[in-house]
Amino acid sequence: MAQILLAVLLVLACAYALPDLARWRDFSWLQVWLAQWTRASGDAARPRFAAVLLPLLLFVVCELIEFVLDHVLFGLPGFAFAVVVLFYCWGPRDLDADIDAVLQAPDSDRRLAAAQALRADGAAAPLPFESAPLVEATFAAALSRWFGVLFWFVVLGxxxxxxxxxxxLLARHPGFADHIDANQGELLERTARILDWAPAHLVALTLAxxxxxDAVIKTWRDYHAAHGKGYFTLDLGFLGAIAKAGIDADVEAGDGYASDVSNPLVELADAQRVLRRILVGWLALIALVALIVLTH
Structure with a gap:
Protein backbone atom coordinates (compact mmCIF):
# COMPACT_ATOMS: atom_id res chain seq x y z
CA MET A 1 0.00 0.00 0.00
CA ALA A 2 2.93 2.35 0.64
CA GLN A 3 4.10 1.77 -2.93
CA ILE A 4 0.61 2.60 -4.19
CA LEU A 5 0.61 5.88 -2.26
CA LEU A 6 4.08 6.77 -3.55
CA ALA A 7 3.05 5.97 -7.12
CA VAL A 8 -0.05 8.19 -6.84
CA LEU A 9 1.96 11.06 -5.34
CA LEU A 10 4.54 10.80 -8.14
CA VAL A 11 1.83 10.90 -10.78
CA LEU A 12 0.16 13.92 -9.17
CA ALA A 13 3.51 15.67 -8.91
CA CYS A 14 4.30 14.98 -12.57
CA ALA A 15 0.85 16.14 -13.66
CA TYR A 16 1.32 19.39 -11.73
CA ALA A 17 4.98 20.10 -12.49
CA LEU A 18 5.16 18.74 -16.04
CA PRO A 19 1.77 19.41 -17.67
CA ASP A 20 3.25 19.04 -21.17
CA LEU A 21 3.64 15.30 -20.53
CA ALA A 22 -0.14 14.99 -20.83
CA ARG A 23 0.28 14.86 -24.61
CA TRP A 24 1.62 11.32 -24.19
CA ARG A 25 -1.79 10.18 -22.97
CA ASP A 26 -2.73 9.27 -26.50
CA PHE A 27 -5.12 6.38 -27.13
CA SER A 28 -5.31 6.83 -30.89
CA TRP A 29 -3.56 3.47 -31.25
CA LEU A 30 -6.75 1.87 -29.97
CA GLN A 31 -8.81 3.41 -32.76
CA VAL A 32 -6.18 2.39 -35.33
CA TRP A 33 -6.17 -1.17 -34.00
CA LEU A 34 -9.95 -1.49 -34.22
CA ALA A 35 -10.02 0.07 -37.70
CA GLN A 36 -7.33 -2.30 -38.98
CA TRP A 37 -9.12 -5.27 -37.45
CA THR A 38 -12.29 -4.21 -39.25
CA ARG A 39 -10.58 -3.96 -42.63
CA ALA A 40 -8.66 -7.21 -42.19
CA SER A 41 -11.63 -9.31 -41.09
CA GLY A 42 -14.32 -8.08 -43.47
CA ASP A 43 -16.82 -9.35 -40.91
CA ALA A 44 -18.76 -6.80 -38.87
CA ALA A 45 -19.27 -9.17 -35.94
CA ARG A 46 -15.62 -9.91 -35.45
CA PRO A 47 -14.29 -6.39 -34.72
CA ARG A 48 -17.22 -5.63 -32.44
CA PHE A 49 -16.60 -8.85 -30.55
CA ALA A 50 -12.95 -7.85 -30.30
CA ALA A 51 -13.91 -4.41 -29.01
CA VAL A 52 -15.83 -5.98 -26.13
CA LEU A 53 -13.01 -8.38 -25.25
CA LEU A 54 -10.25 -5.78 -25.65
CA PRO A 55 -10.43 -4.39 -22.06
CA LEU A 56 -10.15 -7.91 -20.64
CA LEU A 57 -7.27 -8.76 -22.98
CA LEU A 58 -5.33 -5.63 -22.05
CA PHE A 59 -6.07 -6.23 -18.37
CA VAL A 60 -4.54 -9.72 -18.55
CA VAL A 61 -1.51 -8.53 -20.53
CA CYS A 62 -0.92 -5.69 -18.08
CA GLU A 63 -1.19 -8.10 -15.12
CA LEU A 64 1.37 -10.45 -16.71
CA ILE A 65 3.82 -7.61 -17.38
CA GLU A 66 3.47 -6.35 -13.83
CA PHE A 67 3.96 -9.86 -12.41
CA VAL A 68 7.17 -10.33 -14.37
CA LEU A 69 8.57 -6.89 -13.53
CA ASP A 70 7.74 -7.26 -9.84
CA HIS A 71 10.20 -10.16 -9.68
CA VAL A 72 13.11 -8.27 -11.25
CA LEU A 73 15.58 -6.00 -9.39
CA PHE A 74 13.62 -6.00 -6.14
CA GLY A 75 10.43 -4.94 -7.89
CA LEU A 76 11.72 -1.53 -8.99
CA PRO A 77 10.78 -2.08 -12.68
CA GLY A 78 7.32 -3.13 -11.54
CA PHE A 79 6.94 0.05 -9.51
CA ALA A 80 8.10 2.18 -12.45
CA PHE A 81 5.65 0.36 -14.70
CA ALA A 82 2.80 1.08 -12.28
CA VAL A 83 3.68 4.80 -12.20
CA VAL A 84 3.80 5.00 -16.00
CA VAL A 85 0.47 3.19 -16.46
CA LEU A 86 -1.27 5.32 -13.82
CA PHE A 87 0.04 8.52 -15.40
CA TYR A 88 -1.03 7.30 -18.83
CA CYS A 89 -4.57 6.56 -17.63
CA TRP A 90 -4.94 9.74 -15.56
CA GLY A 91 -7.10 12.34 -17.26
CA PRO A 92 -6.46 12.17 -20.16
CA ARG A 93 -7.15 15.93 -20.05
CA ASP A 94 -5.95 17.94 -17.06
CA LEU A 95 -9.07 18.75 -15.04
CA ASP A 96 -7.46 21.61 -13.10
CA ALA A 97 -6.24 23.18 -16.34
CA ASP A 98 -9.71 22.93 -17.89
CA ILE A 99 -11.30 24.55 -14.83
CA ASP A 100 -8.66 27.29 -14.71
CA ALA A 101 -9.25 28.01 -18.40
CA VAL A 102 -12.89 28.77 -17.60
CA LEU A 103 -12.14 30.81 -14.49
CA GLN A 104 -9.43 32.88 -16.20
CA ALA A 105 -11.16 33.45 -19.54
CA PRO A 106 -11.33 37.18 -20.29
CA ASP A 107 -14.89 37.32 -21.64
CA SER A 108 -18.15 35.40 -21.64
CA ASP A 109 -17.72 33.89 -25.11
CA ARG A 110 -14.34 32.41 -24.27
CA ARG A 111 -15.60 31.23 -20.88
CA LEU A 112 -18.43 29.36 -22.59
CA ALA A 113 -16.05 27.84 -25.13
CA ALA A 114 -13.62 26.76 -22.40
CA ALA A 115 -16.43 25.20 -20.37
CA GLN A 116 -17.15 22.72 -23.17
CA ALA A 117 -13.95 20.86 -22.23
CA LEU A 118 -15.74 19.76 -19.04
CA ARG A 119 -18.44 17.89 -20.95
CA ALA A 120 -18.53 14.13 -20.85
CA ASP A 121 -17.12 12.26 -23.85
CA GLY A 122 -19.71 11.96 -26.57
CA ALA A 123 -22.03 14.61 -25.14
CA ALA A 124 -23.89 16.16 -28.06
CA ALA A 125 -25.56 19.12 -26.36
CA PRO A 126 -23.38 22.11 -25.45
CA LEU A 127 -22.80 22.69 -21.75
CA PRO A 128 -24.74 25.80 -20.63
CA PHE A 129 -22.82 28.33 -18.58
CA GLU A 130 -24.97 27.95 -15.48
CA SER A 131 -24.11 26.91 -11.94
CA ALA A 132 -25.84 23.51 -11.77
CA PRO A 133 -24.69 22.10 -15.15
CA LEU A 134 -21.13 23.31 -14.57
CA VAL A 135 -20.85 21.76 -11.11
CA GLU A 136 -22.43 18.48 -12.23
CA ALA A 137 -20.18 18.26 -15.31
CA THR A 138 -17.08 19.04 -13.22
CA PHE A 139 -17.81 16.26 -10.73
CA ALA A 140 -18.60 13.80 -13.54
CA ALA A 141 -15.28 14.73 -15.17
CA ALA A 142 -13.48 14.28 -11.85
CA LEU A 143 -15.00 10.81 -11.46
CA SER A 144 -13.81 9.77 -14.92
CA ARG A 145 -10.44 11.53 -14.94
CA TRP A 146 -9.34 11.12 -11.30
CA PHE A 147 -11.33 9.04 -8.91
CA GLY A 148 -12.36 6.10 -11.09
CA VAL A 149 -8.77 5.58 -12.24
CA LEU A 150 -7.41 6.00 -8.71
CA PHE A 151 -9.95 3.62 -7.17
CA TRP A 152 -9.22 0.78 -9.57
CA PHE A 153 -5.49 1.40 -9.39
CA VAL A 154 -5.64 0.95 -5.61
CA VAL A 155 -7.85 -2.14 -5.89
CA LEU A 156 -6.28 -3.94 -8.87
CA GLY A 157 -3.02 -2.14 -9.58
CA LEU A 169 -13.14 5.14 -23.95
CA LEU A 170 -14.88 2.30 -25.76
CA ALA A 171 -18.21 3.01 -24.06
CA ARG A 172 -18.29 6.79 -24.31
CA HIS A 173 -15.76 8.25 -26.71
CA PRO A 174 -17.35 9.05 -30.10
CA GLY A 175 -14.21 7.99 -31.94
CA PHE A 176 -15.05 4.32 -31.33
CA ALA A 177 -18.73 4.43 -32.27
CA ASP A 178 -18.13 3.22 -35.84
CA HIS A 179 -16.59 -0.02 -34.59
CA ILE A 180 -19.19 -0.92 -31.95
CA ASP A 181 -22.84 -1.76 -32.62
CA ALA A 182 -25.75 -0.84 -30.36
CA ASN A 183 -25.78 -4.10 -28.39
CA GLN A 184 -22.05 -4.05 -27.72
CA GLY A 185 -22.21 -0.35 -26.93
CA GLU A 186 -24.93 -0.99 -24.37
CA LEU A 187 -22.84 -3.74 -22.77
CA LEU A 188 -19.79 -1.49 -22.61
CA GLU A 189 -21.83 1.39 -21.14
CA ARG A 190 -23.24 -0.92 -18.49
CA THR A 191 -19.72 -2.12 -17.68
CA ALA A 192 -18.55 1.49 -17.43
CA ARG A 193 -21.36 2.24 -14.98
CA ILE A 194 -20.48 -0.83 -12.91
CA LEU A 195 -16.88 0.34 -12.73
CA ASP A 196 -18.04 3.84 -11.76
CA TRP A 197 -20.45 2.67 -9.05
CA ALA A 198 -18.02 2.15 -6.16
CA PRO A 199 -15.82 5.23 -6.77
CA ALA A 200 -18.92 7.41 -7.26
CA HIS A 201 -20.30 6.35 -3.87
CA LEU A 202 -16.92 6.85 -2.22
CA VAL A 203 -16.73 10.34 -3.75
CA ALA A 204 -20.20 11.03 -2.34
CA LEU A 205 -19.18 9.90 1.12
CA THR A 206 -15.98 11.94 1.03
CA LEU A 207 -17.91 14.98 -0.22
CA ALA A 208 -20.16 14.73 2.82
CA ASP A 214 -26.28 17.36 6.39
CA ALA A 215 -26.93 18.97 3.00
CA VAL A 216 -25.15 16.19 1.08
CA ILE A 217 -26.77 13.29 2.96
CA LYS A 218 -30.25 14.84 2.75
CA THR A 219 -29.92 15.41 -1.00
CA TRP A 220 -28.60 11.86 -1.44
CA ARG A 221 -31.61 10.42 0.36
CA ASP A 222 -34.06 12.72 -1.43
CA TYR A 223 -32.65 11.75 -4.83
CA HIS A 224 -33.10 8.02 -4.24
CA ALA A 225 -36.52 8.54 -2.68
CA ALA A 226 -37.66 10.57 -5.68
CA HIS A 227 -36.40 8.03 -8.22
CA GLY A 228 -37.50 4.97 -6.26
CA LYS A 229 -34.66 2.74 -7.44
CA GLY A 230 -32.80 2.29 -4.18
CA TYR A 231 -29.10 2.70 -3.52
CA PHE A 232 -27.83 -0.43 -5.25
CA THR A 233 -28.55 0.51 -8.84
CA LEU A 234 -26.44 1.81 -11.68
CA ASP A 235 -28.20 5.18 -11.63
CA LEU A 236 -25.33 7.51 -10.75
CA GLY A 237 -27.28 10.72 -11.25
CA PHE A 238 -27.17 11.27 -7.51
CA LEU A 239 -23.56 12.44 -7.81
CA GLY A 240 -24.49 15.61 -9.69
CA ALA A 241 -27.34 16.35 -7.27
CA ILE A 242 -25.25 16.00 -4.12
CA ALA A 243 -22.35 17.87 -5.73
CA LYS A 244 -24.60 20.89 -6.32
CA ALA A 245 -26.00 20.65 -2.78
CA GLY A 246 -22.53 20.44 -1.24
CA ILE A 247 -21.13 23.30 -3.31
CA ASP A 248 -24.19 25.49 -2.61
CA ALA A 249 -23.78 24.88 1.12
CA ASP A 250 -20.07 25.74 0.92
CA VAL A 251 -20.69 28.93 -1.01
CA GLU A 252 -23.54 30.02 1.28
CA ALA A 253 -21.24 29.45 4.26
CA GLY A 254 -18.74 31.87 2.73
CA ASP A 255 -16.15 29.40 1.50
CA GLY A 256 -13.99 31.32 -0.97
CA TYR A 257 -15.26 34.66 0.35
CA ALA A 258 -18.37 34.61 -1.85
CA SER A 259 -21.97 33.61 -1.20
CA ASP A 260 -23.75 33.88 -4.56
CA VAL A 261 -24.85 30.35 -5.52
CA SER A 262 -26.22 31.64 -8.83
CA ASN A 263 -22.79 32.79 -10.01
CA PRO A 264 -21.29 30.00 -12.17
CA LEU A 265 -17.71 31.21 -11.64
CA VAL A 266 -18.08 31.22 -7.86
CA GLU A 267 -19.60 27.75 -7.87
CA LEU A 268 -17.01 26.37 -10.30
CA ALA A 269 -14.12 27.76 -8.23
CA ASP A 270 -15.57 26.20 -5.09
CA ALA A 271 -16.13 22.88 -6.90
CA GLN A 272 -12.43 22.86 -7.77
CA ARG A 273 -11.48 23.45 -4.13
CA VAL A 274 -13.86 20.75 -2.89
CA LEU A 275 -12.60 18.20 -5.43
CA ARG A 276 -9.06 18.85 -4.25
CA ARG A 277 -10.20 18.25 -0.67
CA ILE A 278 -11.80 14.97 -1.74
CA LEU A 279 -8.58 13.91 -3.46
CA VAL A 280 -6.57 14.77 -0.34
CA GLY A 281 -9.08 12.78 1.71
CA TRP A 282 -8.55 9.73 -0.49
CA LEU A 283 -4.79 10.08 -0.21
CA ALA A 284 -5.08 10.38 3.57
CA LEU A 285 -7.11 7.17 3.65
CA ILE A 286 -4.53 5.35 1.52
CA ALA A 287 -1.77 6.66 3.82
CA LEU A 288 -3.68 5.47 6.89
CA VAL A 289 -4.09 1.98 5.43
CA ALA A 290 -0.40 1.95 4.47
CA LEU A 291 0.55 2.92 8.02
CA ILE A 292 -1.63 0.19 9.49
CA VAL A 293 -0.10 -2.38 7.15
CA LEU A 294 3.46 -1.28 7.98
CA THR A 295 2.87 -1.38 11.73
CA HIS A 296 1.56 -4.95 11.55
Whole structure:
Protein backbone atom coordinates (compact mmCIF):
# COMPACT_ATOMS: atom_id res chain seq x y z
CA MET A 1 0.00 0.00 0.00
CA ALA A 2 2.93 2.35 0.64
CA GLN A 3 4.10 1.77 -2.93
CA ILE A 4 0.61 2.60 -4.19
CA LEU A 5 0.61 5.88 -2.26
CA LEU A 6 4.08 6.77 -3.55
CA ALA A 7 3.05 5.97 -7.12
CA VAL A 8 -0.05 8.19 -6.84
CA LEU A 9 1.96 11.06 -5.34
CA LEU A 10 4.54 10.80 -8.14
CA VAL A 11 1.83 10.90 -10.78
CA LEU A 12 0.16 13.92 -9.17
CA ALA A 13 3.51 15.67 -8.91
CA CYS A 14 4.30 14.98 -12.57
CA ALA A 15 0.85 16.14 -13.66
CA TYR A 16 1.32 19.39 -11.73
CA ALA A 17 4.98 20.10 -12.49
CA LEU A 18 5.16 18.74 -16.04
CA PRO A 19 1.77 19.41 -17.67
CA ASP A 20 3.25 19.04 -21.17
CA LEU A 21 3.64 15.30 -20.53
CA ALA A 22 -0.14 14.99 -20.83
CA ARG A 23 0.28 14.86 -24.61
CA TRP A 24 1.62 11.32 -24.19
CA ARG A 25 -1.79 10.18 -22.97
CA ASP A 26 -2.73 9.27 -26.50
CA PHE A 27 -5.12 6.38 -27.13
CA SER A 28 -5.31 6.83 -30.89
CA TRP A 29 -3.56 3.47 -31.25
CA LEU A 30 -6.75 1.87 -29.97
CA GLN A 31 -8.81 3.41 -32.76
CA VAL A 32 -6.18 2.39 -35.33
CA TRP A 33 -6.17 -1.17 -34.00
CA LEU A 34 -9.95 -1.49 -34.22
CA ALA A 35 -10.02 0.07 -37.70
CA GLN A 36 -7.33 -2.30 -38.98
CA TRP A 37 -9.12 -5.27 -37.45
CA THR A 38 -12.29 -4.21 -39.25
CA ARG A 39 -10.58 -3.96 -42.63
CA ALA A 40 -8.66 -7.21 -42.19
CA SER A 41 -11.63 -9.31 -41.09
CA GLY A 42 -14.32 -8.08 -43.47
CA ASP A 43 -16.82 -9.35 -40.91
CA ALA A 44 -18.76 -6.80 -38.87
CA ALA A 45 -19.27 -9.17 -35.94
CA ARG A 46 -15.62 -9.91 -35.45
CA PRO A 47 -14.29 -6.39 -34.72
CA ARG A 48 -17.22 -5.63 -32.44
CA PHE A 49 -16.60 -8.85 -30.55
CA ALA A 50 -12.95 -7.85 -30.30
CA ALA A 51 -13.91 -4.41 -29.01
CA VAL A 52 -15.83 -5.98 -26.13
CA LEU A 53 -13.01 -8.38 -25.25
CA LEU A 54 -10.25 -5.78 -25.65
CA PRO A 55 -10.43 -4.39 -22.06
CA LEU A 56 -10.15 -7.91 -20.64
CA LEU A 57 -7.27 -8.76 -22.98
CA LEU A 58 -5.33 -5.63 -22.05
CA PHE A 59 -6.07 -6.23 -18.37
CA VAL A 60 -4.54 -9.72 -18.55
CA VAL A 61 -1.51 -8.53 -20.53
CA CYS A 62 -0.92 -5.69 -18.08
CA GLU A 63 -1.19 -8.10 -15.12
CA LEU A 64 1.37 -10.45 -16.71
CA ILE A 65 3.82 -7.61 -17.38
CA GLU A 66 3.47 -6.35 -13.83
CA PHE A 67 3.96 -9.86 -12.41
CA VAL A 68 7.17 -10.33 -14.37
CA LEU A 69 8.57 -6.89 -13.53
CA ASP A 70 7.74 -7.26 -9.84
CA HIS A 71 10.20 -10.16 -9.68
CA VAL A 72 13.11 -8.27 -11.25
CA LEU A 73 15.58 -6.00 -9.39
CA PHE A 74 13.62 -6.00 -6.14
CA GLY A 75 10.43 -4.94 -7.89
CA LEU A 76 11.72 -1.53 -8.99
CA PRO A 77 10.78 -2.08 -12.68
CA GLY A 78 7.32 -3.13 -11.54
CA PHE A 79 6.94 0.05 -9.51
CA ALA A 80 8.10 2.18 -12.45
CA PHE A 81 5.65 0.36 -14.70
CA ALA A 82 2.80 1.08 -12.28
CA VAL A 83 3.68 4.80 -12.20
CA VAL A 84 3.80 5.00 -16.00
CA VAL A 85 0.47 3.19 -16.46
CA LEU A 86 -1.27 5.32 -13.82
CA PHE A 87 0.04 8.52 -15.40
CA TYR A 88 -1.03 7.30 -18.83
CA CYS A 89 -4.57 6.56 -17.63
CA TRP A 90 -4.94 9.74 -15.56
CA GLY A 91 -7.10 12.34 -17.26
CA PRO A 92 -6.46 12.17 -20.16
CA ARG A 93 -7.15 15.93 -20.05
CA ASP A 94 -5.95 17.94 -17.06
CA LEU A 95 -9.07 18.75 -15.04
CA ASP A 96 -7.46 21.61 -13.10
CA ALA A 97 -6.24 23.18 -16.34
CA ASP A 98 -9.71 22.93 -17.89
CA ILE A 99 -11.30 24.55 -14.83
CA ASP A 100 -8.66 27.29 -14.71
CA ALA A 101 -9.25 28.01 -18.40
CA VAL A 102 -12.89 28.77 -17.60
CA LEU A 103 -12.14 30.81 -14.49
CA GLN A 104 -9.43 32.88 -16.20
CA ALA A 105 -11.16 33.45 -19.54
CA PRO A 106 -11.33 37.18 -20.29
CA ASP A 107 -14.89 37.32 -21.64
CA SER A 108 -18.15 35.40 -21.64
CA ASP A 109 -17.72 33.89 -25.11
CA ARG A 110 -14.34 32.41 -24.27
CA ARG A 111 -15.60 31.23 -20.88
CA LEU A 112 -18.43 29.36 -22.59
CA ALA A 113 -16.05 27.84 -25.13
CA ALA A 114 -13.62 26.76 -22.40
CA ALA A 115 -16.43 25.20 -20.37
CA GLN A 116 -17.15 22.72 -23.17
CA ALA A 117 -13.95 20.86 -22.23
CA LEU A 118 -15.74 19.76 -19.04
CA ARG A 119 -18.44 17.89 -20.95
CA ALA A 120 -18.53 14.13 -20.85
CA ASP A 121 -17.12 12.26 -23.85
CA GLY A 122 -19.71 11.96 -26.57
CA ALA A 123 -22.03 14.61 -25.14
CA ALA A 124 -23.89 16.16 -28.06
CA ALA A 125 -25.56 19.12 -26.36
CA PRO A 126 -23.38 22.11 -25.45
CA LEU A 127 -22.80 22.69 -21.75
CA PRO A 128 -24.74 25.80 -20.63
CA PHE A 129 -22.82 28.33 -18.58
CA GLU A 130 -24.97 27.95 -15.48
CA SER A 131 -24.11 26.91 -11.94
CA ALA A 132 -25.84 23.51 -11.77
CA PRO A 133 -24.69 22.10 -15.15
CA LEU A 134 -21.13 23.31 -14.57
CA VAL A 135 -20.85 21.76 -11.11
CA GLU A 136 -22.43 18.48 -12.23
CA ALA A 137 -20.18 18.26 -15.31
CA THR A 138 -17.08 19.04 -13.22
CA PHE A 139 -17.81 16.26 -10.73
CA ALA A 140 -18.60 13.80 -13.54
CA ALA A 141 -15.28 14.73 -15.17
CA ALA A 142 -13.48 14.28 -11.85
CA LEU A 143 -15.00 10.81 -11.46
CA SER A 144 -13.81 9.77 -14.92
CA ARG A 145 -10.44 11.53 -14.94
CA TRP A 146 -9.34 11.12 -11.30
CA PHE A 147 -11.33 9.04 -8.91
CA GLY A 148 -12.36 6.10 -11.09
CA VAL A 149 -8.77 5.58 -12.24
CA LEU A 150 -7.41 6.00 -8.71
CA PHE A 151 -9.95 3.62 -7.17
CA TRP A 152 -9.22 0.78 -9.57
CA PHE A 153 -5.49 1.40 -9.39
CA VAL A 154 -5.64 0.95 -5.61
CA VAL A 155 -7.85 -2.14 -5.89
CA LEU A 156 -6.28 -3.94 -8.87
CA GLY A 157 -3.02 -2.14 -9.58
CA UNK A 158 -2.00 -0.74 -13.00
CA UNK A 159 -4.14 -3.34 -14.80
CA UNK A 160 -7.19 -1.98 -13.00
CA UNK A 161 -6.41 1.60 -14.04
CA UNK A 162 -5.82 0.58 -17.66
CA UNK A 163 -8.94 -1.58 -17.79
CA UNK A 164 -11.05 1.25 -16.40
CA UNK A 165 -9.74 3.78 -18.93
CA UNK A 166 -10.18 1.43 -21.91
CA UNK A 167 -13.78 0.63 -20.93
CA UNK A 168 -14.54 4.34 -20.51
CA LEU A 169 -13.14 5.14 -23.95
CA LEU A 170 -14.88 2.30 -25.76
CA ALA A 171 -18.21 3.01 -24.06
CA ARG A 172 -18.29 6.79 -24.31
CA HIS A 173 -15.76 8.25 -26.71
CA PRO A 174 -17.35 9.05 -30.10
CA GLY A 175 -14.21 7.99 -31.94
CA PHE A 176 -15.05 4.32 -31.33
CA ALA A 177 -18.73 4.43 -32.27
CA ASP A 178 -18.13 3.22 -35.84
CA HIS A 179 -16.59 -0.02 -34.59
CA ILE A 180 -19.19 -0.92 -31.95
CA ASP A 181 -22.84 -1.76 -32.62
CA ALA A 182 -25.75 -0.84 -30.36
CA ASN A 183 -25.78 -4.10 -28.39
CA GLN A 184 -22.05 -4.05 -27.72
CA GLY A 185 -22.21 -0.35 -26.93
CA GLU A 186 -24.93 -0.99 -24.37
CA LEU A 187 -22.84 -3.74 -22.77
CA LEU A 188 -19.79 -1.49 -22.61
CA GLU A 189 -21.83 1.39 -21.14
CA ARG A 190 -23.24 -0.92 -18.49
CA THR A 191 -19.72 -2.12 -17.68
CA ALA A 192 -18.55 1.49 -17.43
CA ARG A 193 -21.36 2.24 -14.98
CA ILE A 194 -20.48 -0.83 -12.91
CA LEU A 195 -16.88 0.34 -12.73
CA ASP A 196 -18.04 3.84 -11.76
CA TRP A 197 -20.45 2.67 -9.05
CA ALA A 198 -18.02 2.15 -6.16
CA PRO A 199 -15.82 5.23 -6.77
CA ALA A 200 -18.92 7.41 -7.26
CA HIS A 201 -20.30 6.35 -3.87
CA LEU A 202 -16.92 6.85 -2.22
CA VAL A 203 -16.73 10.34 -3.75
CA ALA A 204 -20.20 11.03 -2.34
CA LEU A 205 -19.18 9.90 1.12
CA THR A 206 -15.98 11.94 1.03
CA LEU A 207 -17.91 14.98 -0.22
CA ALA A 208 -20.16 14.73 2.82
CA UNK A 209 -17.10 14.70 5.08
CA UNK A 210 -15.30 17.66 3.46
CA UNK A 211 -18.39 19.73 2.72
CA UNK A 212 -21.76 20.19 4.45
CA UNK A 213 -22.59 16.71 5.76
CA ASP A 214 -26.28 17.36 6.39
CA ALA A 215 -26.93 18.97 3.00
CA VAL A 216 -25.15 16.19 1.08
CA ILE A 217 -26.77 13.29 2.96
CA LYS A 218 -30.25 14.84 2.75
CA THR A 219 -29.92 15.41 -1.00
CA TRP A 220 -28.60 11.86 -1.44
CA ARG A 221 -31.61 10.42 0.36
CA ASP A 222 -34.06 12.72 -1.43
CA TYR A 223 -32.65 11.75 -4.83
CA HIS A 224 -33.10 8.02 -4.24
CA ALA A 225 -36.52 8.54 -2.68
CA ALA A 226 -37.66 10.57 -5.68
CA HIS A 227 -36.40 8.03 -8.22
CA GLY A 228 -37.50 4.97 -6.26
CA LYS A 229 -34.66 2.74 -7.44
CA GLY A 230 -32.80 2.29 -4.18
CA TYR A 231 -29.10 2.70 -3.52
CA PHE A 232 -27.83 -0.43 -5.25
CA THR A 233 -28.55 0.51 -8.84
CA LEU A 234 -26.44 1.81 -11.68
CA ASP A 235 -28.20 5.18 -11.63
CA LEU A 236 -25.33 7.51 -10.75
CA GLY A 237 -27.28 10.72 -11.25
CA PHE A 238 -27.17 11.27 -7.51
CA LEU A 239 -23.56 12.44 -7.81
CA GLY A 240 -24.49 15.61 -9.69
CA ALA A 241 -27.34 16.35 -7.27
CA ILE A 242 -25.25 16.00 -4.12
CA ALA A 243 -22.35 17.87 -5.73
CA LYS A 244 -24.60 20.89 -6.32
CA ALA A 245 -26.00 20.65 -2.78
CA GLY A 246 -22.53 20.44 -1.24
CA ILE A 247 -21.13 23.30 -3.31
CA ASP A 248 -24.19 25.49 -2.61
CA ALA A 249 -23.78 24.88 1.12
CA ASP A 250 -20.07 25.74 0.92
CA VAL A 251 -20.69 28.93 -1.01
CA GLU A 252 -23.54 30.02 1.28
CA ALA A 253 -21.24 29.45 4.26
CA GLY A 254 -18.74 31.87 2.73
CA ASP A 255 -16.15 29.40 1.50
CA GLY A 256 -13.99 31.32 -0.97
CA TYR A 257 -15.26 34.66 0.35
CA ALA A 258 -18.37 34.61 -1.85
CA SER A 259 -21.97 33.61 -1.20
CA ASP A 260 -23.75 33.88 -4.56
CA VAL A 261 -24.85 30.35 -5.52
CA SER A 262 -26.22 31.64 -8.83
CA ASN A 263 -22.79 32.79 -10.01
CA PRO A 264 -21.29 30.00 -12.17
CA LEU A 265 -17.71 31.21 -11.64
CA VAL A 266 -18.08 31.22 -7.86
CA GLU A 267 -19.60 27.75 -7.87
CA LEU A 268 -17.01 26.37 -10.30
CA ALA A 269 -14.12 27.76 -8.23
CA ASP A 270 -15.57 26.20 -5.09
CA ALA A 271 -16.13 22.88 -6.90
CA GLN A 272 -12.43 22.86 -7.77
CA ARG A 273 -11.48 23.45 -4.13
CA VAL A 274 -13.86 20.75 -2.89
CA LEU A 275 -12.60 18.20 -5.43
CA ARG A 276 -9.06 18.85 -4.25
CA ARG A 277 -10.20 18.25 -0.67
CA ILE A 278 -11.80 14.97 -1.74
CA LEU A 279 -8.58 13.91 -3.46
CA VAL A 280 -6.57 14.77 -0.34
CA GLY A 281 -9.08 12.78 1.71
CA TRP A 282 -8.55 9.73 -0.49
CA LEU A 283 -4.79 10.08 -0.21
CA ALA A 284 -5.08 10.38 3.57
CA LEU A 285 -7.11 7.17 3.65
CA ILE A 286 -4.53 5.35 1.52
CA ALA A 287 -1.77 6.66 3.82
CA LEU A 288 -3.68 5.47 6.89
CA VAL A 289 -4.09 1.98 5.43
CA ALA A 290 -0.40 1.95 4.47
CA LEU A 291 0.55 2.92 8.02
CA ILE A 292 -1.63 0.19 9.49
CA VAL A 293 -0.10 -2.38 7.15
CA LEU A 294 3.46 -1.28 7.98
CA THR A 295 2.87 -1.38 11.73
CA HIS A 296 1.56 -4.95 11.55
Missing amino acids: PAGALGYRIVQ LVSDF
